[in-house]
Amino acid sequence: MRRRSIHLHSLFFAVMLLLWPALGAAQAPPVERRVLDNGLVLIVAQRPGLPIVKGVALVGAGSLVEDSGQAGIAALTARLILRGTATRSGEQISQAIEAVGGSLEAKAERDAAVVGLSVLRKDLRLGLSLLADSLRNPTFPEGEVERERRNLLASLAQRAEEPGLQAQDLFATTLYGSAHPYGRPVAGTEATLRQLRREDIVGFHQRWYGPNRVILVLAGDITLAGADLMVREAFGDWVPVVSPPWPSPSVGAISRGVVRTIDRKLAQATVILGQGGIARNDPDYYAATVLNALLGGGGLTSRLSLNLREERGLVYSVGSSLAAGRLAGPFQVALQTKSESATEA
Numbered sequence: 001m002r003r004r005s006i007h008l009h010s011l012f013f014a015v016m017l018l019l020w021p022a023l024g025a026a027q028a029p030p031v032e033r034r035v036l037d038n039g040l041v042l043i044v045a046q047r048p049g050l051p052i053v054k055g056v057a058l059v060g061a062g063s064l065v066e067d068s069g070q071a072g073i074a075a076l077t078a079r080l081i082l083r084g085t086a087t088r089s090g091e092q093i094s095q096a097i098e099a100v101g102g103s104l105e106a107k108a109e110r111d112a113a114v115v116g117l118s119v120l121r122k123d124l125r126l127g128l129s130l131l132a133d134s135l136r137n138p139t140f141p142e143g144e145v146e147r148e149r150r151n152l153l154a155s156l157a158q159r160a161e162e163p164g165l166q167a168q169d170l171f172a173t174t175l176y177g178s179a180h181p182y183g184r185p186v187a188g189t190e191a192t193l194r195q196l197r198r199e200d201i202v203g204f205h206q207r208w209y210g211p212n213r214v215i216l217v218l219a220g221d222i223t224l225a226g227a228d229l230m231v232r233e234a235f236g237d238w239v240p241v242v243s244p245p246w247p248s249p250s251v252g253a254i255s256r257g258v259v260r261t262i263d264r265k266l267a268q269a270t271v272i273l274g275q276g277g278i279a280r281n282d283p284d285y286y287a288a289t290v291l292n293a294l295l296g297g298g299g300l301t302s303r304l305s306l307n308l309r310e311e312r313g314l315v316y317s318v319g320s321s322l323a324a325g326r327l328a329g330p331f332q333v334a335l336q337t338k339s340e341s342a343t344e345a
Contacts, residue, residue: 032044038240039210039240040238047220050220055127057215058216060243061209063184064110064111064182068179070192070196071184071189075108076152076196077205080201081115083144083148084138090144097130101120102127104118110182111326129233152193171274174260181249210238248326249327251276270335273333277322280329288324304318304319316336318333318336
């Protein structure tokens with residue numbers, strides 16, 4: 001299956017929304033919302049003239065809901081839902097979506113499992129059928145479980161060799177603590193991944209995957225009425241799940257500065273500075289995102305980049321990020337520089 005980044009899909013949505021007035025529309029069409037009887041939330045952004053429909057299904061089954069002793073089960077489950085269902089093998093799913101020039105991919109993030117769909121407007125019914133089948137009826141074949149486990153273990157091993165990613169992980173653990181879901185990689189740990197069994201994954205899916213935990217967003221040349229009809233065909237008889245209360249582990253404040261280092265003999269140094277940030281539902285969220293873009297989230301034109309990189313030549317790269325989530329995500333500034341210039345930068 002062709003692997004396209006879900007983040008690129010999100011970027012596509014954002015760019016189209018920003019450029020829509022320049023493309024000849026007086027104003028962007030409204031975003032419409034409807035809730036199905038089983039609790040599934042459907043959001044449609046109608047974009048007439050675009051030949052494709054992009055979709056994202058957000059499932060409340062990210063690493064936030066997993067037990068620390070099963071860290072990585074959310075990632076493993078999300079990877080496996082496209083690897084075979086009660087009616088299709090993983091290869092058949094891949095062939096069906098690729099035959100119409102579309103894409104379907106899944107991954108877990110901190111707050112949600114994310115399934116991305118891209119199809120031509122005429123093939124949306126097929127795309128939604130494949131999406132629904134994968135979300136509702138995965139069989140988690142034993143061979144696929146072992147294959148995806150090996151893939152995640154390999155990604156963890158590779159992550160341990162990347163200085164920048166090592167610094168990110170240490171920063172998160174320092175900020176949140178190793179027991180907090182935000183304080184560990186979404187992929188889990190080697191120890192927890194090795195002990196997960198197929199029945200654990202089946203149980204996780206049965207507990208957290210249900211229509212009342214899904215937000216389905218569609219954008220393209222489709223109306224809410226048209227989307228509603230096809231979504232009800234694919235998801236309407238899906239029975240809601242009774243999940244445990246959504247966990248809200250506390251995020252403690254750091255009362256004093258903490259400095260932690262990883263000593264590696266490298267020509268470049270990665271430095272991360274940060275603190276607890278802001279939750280997605282905070283009233284100041286949008287103001288904070290604008291501030292972050294000005295400071296370091298705007299690429300080469302941001303203030304940090306212009307000052308530290310362009311004017312003073314102290315760093316190879318620098319940027320800031322504001323990772324908002326259901327809980328307060330981290331705010332951080334990350335830079336790469338020569339080891340001897342790290343203090344000055």
